[in-house]
Amino acid sequence: MAVVNIKEIYNRVLKIFEKAGLAHEDAVVMADVLTDAQMKGITTHGYIRVKKYVDCIKSGGIKPAGELRIENEMPSWARVDGQGGLGIVIANKAADIAIQKAKETGVGIVNVYNSHHLGPAGYYAAKCADAGMLGMVMSNGDVLVAATGSREKTIGNNPFAYAVPAGKYDKILYDVAMSMGSDMKIIQMEQEGKQVPNGWMLDAKGSPSNNPSDYMAGGVLLPFGGYKGYGLALMVETFAAVLSGAAVTQNVHAWNSTPGTSGNVGHFIMALDIAKMCDVNEYIKRTESIIDEIKSSEKAEGADGIFYPGEKEQIAKNACLLAGTVEVVDSVMELIKTAEASF
Amino acid sequence: MAVVNIKEIYNRVLKIFEKAGLAHEDAVVMADVLTDAQMKGITTHGYIRVKKYVDCIKSGGIKPAGELRIENEMPSWARVDGQGGLGIVIANKAADIAIQKAKETGVGIVNVYNSHHLGPAGYYAAKCADAGMLGMVMSNGDVLVAATGSREKTIGNNPFAYAVPAGKYDKILYDVAMSMGSDMKIIQMEQEGKQVPNGWMLDAKGSPSNNPSDYMAGGVLLPFGGYKGYGLALMVETFAAVLSGAAVTQNVHAWNSTPGTSGNVGHFIMALDIAKMCDVNEYIKRTESIIDEIKSSEKAEGADGIFYPGEKEQIAKNACLLAGTVEVVDSVMELIKTAEASF
Numbered sequence: 081m082a083v084v085n086i087k088e089i090y091n092r093v094l095k096i097f098e099k100a101g102l103a104h105e106d107a108v109v110m111a112d113v114l115t116d117a118q119m120k121g122i123t124t125h126g127y128i129r130v131k132k133y134v135d136c137i138k139s140g141g142i143k144p145a146g147e148l149r150i151e152n153e154m155p156s157w158a159r160v161d162g163q164g165g166l167g168i169v170i171a172n173k174a175a176d177i178a179i180q181k182a183k184e185t186g187v188g189i190v191n192v193y194n195s196h197h198l199g200p201a202g203y204y205a206a207k208c209a210d211a212g213m214l215g216m217v218m219s220n221g222d223v224l225v226a227a228t229g230s231r232e233k234t235i236g237n238n239p240f241a242y243a244v245p246a247g248k249y250d251k252i253l254y255d256v257a258m259s260m261g262s263d264m265k266i267i268q269m270e271q272e273g274k275q276v277p278n279g280w281m282l283d284a285k286g287s288p289s290n291n292p293s294d295y296m297a298g299g300v301l302l303p304f305g306g307y308k309g310y311g312l313a314l315m316v317e318t319f320a321a322v323l324s325g326a327a328v329t330q331n332v333h334a335w336n337s338t339p340g341t342s343g344n345v346g347h348f349i350m351a352l353d354i355a356k357m358c359d360v361n362e363y364i365k366r367t368e369s370i371i372d373e374i375k376s377s378e379k380a381e382g383a384d385g386i387f388y389p390g391e392k393e394q395i396a397k398n399a400c401l402l403a404g405t406v407e408v409v410d411s412v413m414e415l416i417k418t419a420e421a422s423f
Numbered sequence: 424m425a426v427v428n429i430k431e432i433y434n435r436v437l438k439i440f441e442k443a444g445l446a447h448e449d450a451v452v453m454a455d456v457l458t459d460a461q462m463k464g465i466t467t468h469g470y471i472r473v474k475k476y477v478d479c480i481k482s483g484g485i486k487p488a489g490e491l492r493i494e495n496e497m498p499s500w501a502r503v504d505g506q507g508g509l510g511i512v513i514a515n516k517a518a519d520i521a522i523q524k525a526k527e528t529g530v531g532i533v534n535v536y537n538s539h540h541l542g543p544a545g546y547y548a549a550k551c552a553d554a555g556m557l558g559m560v561m562s563n564g565d566v567l568v569a570a571t572g573s574r575e576k577t578i579g580n581n582p583f584a585y586a587v588p589a590g591k592y593d594k595i596l597y598d599v600a601m602s603m604g605s606d607m608k609i610i611q612m613e614q615e616g617k618q619v620p621n622g623w624m625l626d627a628k629g630s631p632s633n634n635p636s637d638y639m640a641g642g643v644l645l646p647f648g649g650y651k652g653y654g655l656a657l658m659v660e661t662f663a664a665v666l667s668g669a670a671v672t673q674n675v676h677a678w679n680s681t682p683g684t685s686g687n688v689g690h691f692i693m694a695l696d697i698a699k700m701c702d703v704n705e706y707i708k709r710t711e712s713i714i715d716e717i718k719s720s721e722k723a724e725g726a727d728g729i730f731y732p733g734e735k736e737q738i739a740k741n742a743c744l745l746a747g748t749v750e751v752v753d754s755v756m757e758l759i760k761t762a763e764a765s766f
Binding site: 186189191226228232235242260305306307314315318322323356363374377379386388 | 578699726727731
């Protein structure tokens with residue numbers, strides 16, 4: 081584990097993406113988003129992704145240009161073509177359009193197709209909240225999760241995020257995928273000789289299993305909350321991908337295993353301007369009071385605290401900012417070096 | 424268990440609400456919504472509610488007038504005052520406004536305050552789908568669920584629903600509450616001497632419990648999927664209630680235990696017009712293909728089938744329509760008789 085100066089690693093990541101052909105402002109967004117995730121401890125969406133994104137650009141699966149093309153629009157929505165760009169760059173620009181439309185009309189919805197893996201969906205929802213808006217973000221992805229009753233990978237582990245301003249608590253920031261636990265965590269459990277918790281996966285025969293090796297041998301992730309999570313995954317698929325004209329389910333390429341192929345992923349980004357709809361101070365007071373209530377309630381046995389969504393991640397980020405450093409595991413530092421040496 | 428002629432029971436329910444002071448067209452909506460839920464087997468939101476709604480009207484907690492007042496609006500959204508009316512009547516009219524706005528601008532969002540329990544949230548989402556739109560519905564409610572880490576009732580068991588047109592499959596219709604299982608099911612398990620499944624509840628001390636009696640003795644429901652369900656409950660609270668100006672969390676009155684008090688519940692209803700945004704035939708073909716894929720995948724061990732959200736309920740409803748009858752338990756028939764005799 082390395083403890084790295086944030087400014088230094090940020091600039092290294094930024095330069096990597098500039099060398100990969102991104103415009104400076106797009107490389108800044110890549111460095112911002114990945115550093116934010118890394119500081120928040122969302123390491124699956126942090127620096128570990130740098131080399132993979134670069135590989136995709138080099139092999140032509142992802143275009144470094146990062147320009148949106150508006151396909152059709154009205155005052156409160158737009159459908160845009162991501163033109164095969166990096167999901168992070170495209171989603172960030174789509175969020176800007178949603179926020180602008182919401183400023184003008186109260187509501188801004190941007191539906192994107194022909195994009196890619198957008199990294200941490202919460203980043204773009206947080207952007208809406210920072211602009212004084214309610215934000216909601218969905219994106220589809222390659223199939224990883226079993227529909228309820230199925231033993232096959234039938235639906236993406238589709239990210240869903242929302243964020244709302246919360247006054248003294250800054251914001252509520254919720255960012256989840258549709259599986260009970262992630263494939264990356266199962267791989268880690270296998271390496272550490274641990275058992276997979278109940279309800280996380282089925283083996284290749286479609287029976288529940290706690291053995292992480294069963295996942296690699298044709299197993300499948302289960303949705304969180306059973307059919308309730310399955311139905312949400314399907315919502316994300318329809319709102320983000322069917323409506324936008326992106327690839328759906330089996331037609332979405334796994335971006336990190338087929339770097340030379342365009343993924344044609346879809347996003348749904350919605351911003352609602354609080355100031356247009358109601359009294360902002362009243363809104364903030366009410367949101368704060370809910371969090372006050374929840375945080376001051378009696379703790380369950382064994383609970384380490386009662387947190388609002390995004391709070392733990394913000395605490396981790398603040399600690400990094402205070403120290404000026406962020407932790408990065410050695411294998412990821414190696415990936416960054418390899419990416420740097422590849423130009 | 425009685426097997427009742429649908430037309431007869433429908434008309435009895437309709438007349439009850441007319442006698443309670445509703446306009447004919449509002450009483451029709453009440454009968455439609457409750458009969459739809461009853462036929463679909465969603466009996467918790469079916470005829471069992473008739474007498475409770477009537478009690479609330481009689482004791483002044485709910486107004487029978489059922490007129491919305493638009494507080495403020497723009498072409499793609501409106502914030503409306505439900506004026507203390509029946510949630511079902513109010514939500515149905517709010518959905519009409521959302522659909523009208525979506526027809527004109529692609530997007531229609533209606534945020535409601537001063538309403539009440541809206542019954543099955545999926546009904547209004549389905550209305551959007553039947554109009555060729557994507558629909559999303561949220562509503563808050565009185566606190567019933569523990570925030571993750573808490574052992575107290577800190578957040579509502581807030582309904583969330585969406586529906587999308589699905590061609591030959593009619594529509595995908597998802598309608599859930601935020602708890603793993605409902606309090607009504609736990610009460611039933613106690614009566615039948617059954618154990619509550621893992622992950623459903625905490626006892627009064629905040630420890631996991633499988634004993635249904637612990638629920639009545641100060642226990643609390645747990646959210647589905649742990650913190651993932653807790654965060655969704657908080658989303659519904661902010662989108663449906665904080666933004667609209669409705670009562671939130673501890674300030675929402677439990678409508679069925681305090682019939683004389685206005686609940687001031689909030690709703691969020693969104694309609695997106697597919698025809699405005701993309702090619703409808705293409706949209707339908709793609710949605711059908713997803714369902715085709717999922718339904719034809721290999722079944723998990725012990726699964727009775729692979730269903731899309733709302734399919735089982737639609738099968739149950741179709742069987743009722745074919746037979747012309749619907750099942751109603753005796754105790755609910757008694758409640759209907761009592762309601763009829765009360766005028």
